Amino acid sequence: MKTQTTDSSDYVFSLDDLKPGEEAVIAGYQDDIADEMRLLEMGLIIGSIVRLVKIAPFGDPIQIRVRGTDISLRRALAKRILTRPTQLNHDERRN
């Protein structure tokens, strides 16, 4: 359950931009999400690693894994959760 942070936060994208199997680090929430508190309590805090496990058959919702738990949420919500690359794939993305 280690959290990893990147010092260069130049590259921020939304959780929804991830592809199945990719990981990222939570960077924050876009203004006022009604469900922000619930997500925070479930462990999606700044610095936690999330993995997009899969997209549901009809394209929405998505399944993510945080701290060993699988959570499903809608893409509209995922769009407002900001993430940045983990150290590892950070470099890949830049290339």
Added chain:
Amino acid sequence: MSAEINTDSSRVEIKQRVVRVALAGNPNSGKTSVFNALTGLRQKIANYPGVTVERKSGMLTGPDRQPFEIIDLPGIYSLVPKSLDEQIAVDILTGTCPVEPPPDLVVVVADVTNLPRNLYLCTQIIDIGLPVILALNMMDVARKKNLQVNVEGLARRLNIPVVPISAKQMEGIDELKDTIFLHGRKGANGRNGHSILKSVELARVCEPLVTWFQEHGIDSPSGAYAEALRVISQPQALERWQNRNGREELSGLVQKARQELDARGIPWKQAEVRIRYAAIDQICAQNITQPKSTGSELSEKIDRILTHKYFGPVFMFLILATIFQSIYTWAEVPMTAIENALGALGQQVEQLLPPGPLQDMLVNGVIAGVGAVLVFLPQIVFLFFFLAILEDTGYLARVAFIMDRFMAKIGLSGQSVIPLLSSFACAVPGIMATRTIQNQRDRLLTILVAPFMSCSARLPVYTLMIGAFIPGIWLGGIFYLPGLVLLSMYLLGMVAAVVAATILQKFVVKGESTSYIMELPAYRMPVWRFIFYRVYEAGKAFVTNAGKIIMAVSIVLWFLASYPKPDAKHQQDMLALEKSGQTVDSFHEIRQSYAGRLGQLIEPVIRPLGFDWKIGIGLITSFAAREVIVSTLATIYNLQDADETSVDLRAALQNDRYPDTGKPVFTPLVAISLMIFFVLACQCMSTLAIVRRETNSWRWPVFMFVYMLIFAYVASFTVFQVGTALGFGS
């Protein structure tokens, strides 16, 4: 402990105070499993979050016959509730419940494979100052995953007893009991637990709030600090103080604290989560050794098929189709056995008792009526068996995952899927399950469409009609037509729910569905013991119900359909008719009974749907419970054919003719029209009563009854009229 000497019995008894022990924890962590293990009761357990939605309690006797009340609560993620079921749990734990003081002891049931999030709640409960025991559940899973926990380290760090258990394998339950006995009797002295909150920076910001809370009833410093963080972070937490004195002052302090945090670049919403999780991550790092992840887990592999882009929906359909087909085909043999046994019973009674009203009532009223429903026991058993398996494996949550896209379109959320699927068993628990839906609008909409899901009480009606009028042929050698028709009745209910939801969200319950956040539990092997209990309880309830409600209705109906006996003039008229060579309606006696008159009164209204007055009587009586229409028809046909011991209801339906035209009363089209009516109409007192309770007004149950009745009438009318016009009427 207060002991009271009770001397009114010959023996001197010590009446001991009951120690109240609450089970709290994250949803799906196994609280109810632990509850059942401790109390020997059989509350519902299933593998998805949100199974328990109300407070349940049971007793456990400790040493010296000290009574302990064990209280099972709905699952929560934190002490700030987001939905009604969570509210119930939080109110009891924090002492804000008007009818119940906080418990003497809290057992936090944590899923050990998911410890950080479980500790988040556990440490919050420690902070409010309640004595806590931590039960690390699912140790069997941890062992398989090779996950190691330093139990002593954890206990030392949090300063609470930690008991590793497995509720499924019944491991560690005795140790847990002993720990409860030991700590539960300490009362207020049992306060334990170290707060893990330490953040110098935040402590300074919170100081004015901490002082305020200490002046307003929270004595422990850590409790006041935790509450301060909570009201800063969560508007909902602040709202909980809304009715107390000095809330203006509180709001002012909170505002100031938030501004200070903002100035330091700390998002105030994350104030509590940040420091709590920081501490928890550290504790976990020190006390848990997790093996390097060995590829993807089993659940993920299973999901590769079951939630696959194309195979997922296909499998979902196949699974449902197989279930309905099996309900139909597997039940046939045991059904015939029950039918034969009841027939023999009727004959026995007929031989033992002299002919007369008593014999008539027992044979044609009770045995015919109750028996007609009882033969469907095998179907009910299979239905609950399959539902229990779907629920206990974790597949139900996947159905919600797949269906959410679709639910969003009709203004519902994936969270509504589970209450809707539960309604296949019965709408009452289905409607109660809507308590887990956070958004009140979504919840109401779900309640309003839930009764469209075909509940088990409709199963006897469908089976009777299908058995009598749908030929048992195999289509393409794979699909059994009766099974397919049964499936389409269930599908029709779902389609009706979709249509109704779409209309209702435009005109009645406006707005859009917003939230859907749901945990997807890992797949688990069903626990056969629990499945057996579930099926057994459902079967028992069905039989008891047949013994009570259906028996009562059958007796009343027997009376209403037997009296008044035709007078002399009526008899003469009939005799004259017969002599003149005209056909006599074999139902002429029942026709002029009280029930017959009632049926004929509504006949003009239901005739366009293809129903005669006998079905009319059934429609009225089925309001007590849907399956009563089956017992009603059985009683009527038995009374008509009084010479025969027990009438085969299917054959009687097939042979019934209108006296004037000689055409059959029941045709496949009538059977389908009747089934459609039963899919759509809300003929169920218990459903209306529960809607009244859950929405706190008569408005919604009345609305629901009326709109569903209109739906049912229009659909049956259209099907019957169009069908007749197309020539399917015979």
